[in-house]
Amino acid sequence: MKLGASVFPRKIIPIEESLDYFESNRHIDYMELFHDYPNRDMNDEKDLIDKMNSYNLKYTVHAPFIEVNPASVNPALSKAAIEEIKRSIDLANTLDSDIVVIHPGRSIFNNDKEYMKEVYSIAEKNLKTIGEYAKDNGVHTCIENLPRLRGFMYQDINQLHDSLERTDLPMTLDIGHAYTAGFTVDDVYFDNIKHIHIHDNDGVHDSHLPLGEGIIDFKKFFEIFSKNKYDGIYNFELSSKDYIEKSIEYLKSLKLI
DSSP states (O other), rough: OOEEEOOTTTTTOOOOHHHHHHHHHOOOOOEEEEOOOTTSSSSSOHHHHHHHHHHEEEEEEEOTTTTTTTOOOHHHHHHHHHHHHHHHHHHHHHTOOOOOEEOBBOSSOOHHHHHHHHHHHHHHHHHHHHHHHHHTOOEEEEEEOOOSSSSSOOSHHHHHHHHHHHHHHOEEEEEEEEHHHTOOGGGGOTTTTTEEEOOOOSSSSSOOOTTSSSSOOHHHHHHHHHTOOOOOOEEEEOSHHHHHHHHHHHHHTTTTO
């Protein structure tokens, strides 16, 4: 089992603290960098790259989503979003990573079907542009299904899958997000999944709990993906070292590590 973990995106801590912890944890092989505040330099990321390359870790990159929206109906803003995500692709390339996770977009007009049809069309077009840039650079842009929160697009994992089939892009499955949107472990396997975020919840709130502290049937989930020969990374998306340690103990209890 390939295990990764994120750099505690809900807390502002020095990047060195995350790097030290992940390198010392014998179960973690990959660190997912949240390429946004506070881990992003507006002008020069050489220091960040040098720092990360000095550790014995492999990396994935989570593209920025704070104020970055590739589904914006404002052409200037969607163009800026594309450029920001391209910077994450460039960073991944520099770090010898082939996975960049992307949030597909949001809109406040979800109740207007005609309007949303146009918004989803814009999202598909821009994600395809991003995906083509990534392929030219040897990187997979894995589009993530989003949780049940107002304005977030692609909460319906089947809708996301259909869109990615049209644009020939891979998926990051976020099993916690899927549960908040009413999907269970029986609903979420697709052949185009190349990366997975794992965390638990109560089926309603996107609380990013340790594995085993919510209602998600992770035993069955891992059985399904193992049966289908998924060989990508399972990435803990949790907010603390304690949550990661609890999740590692849970995986041990299932005899997966």
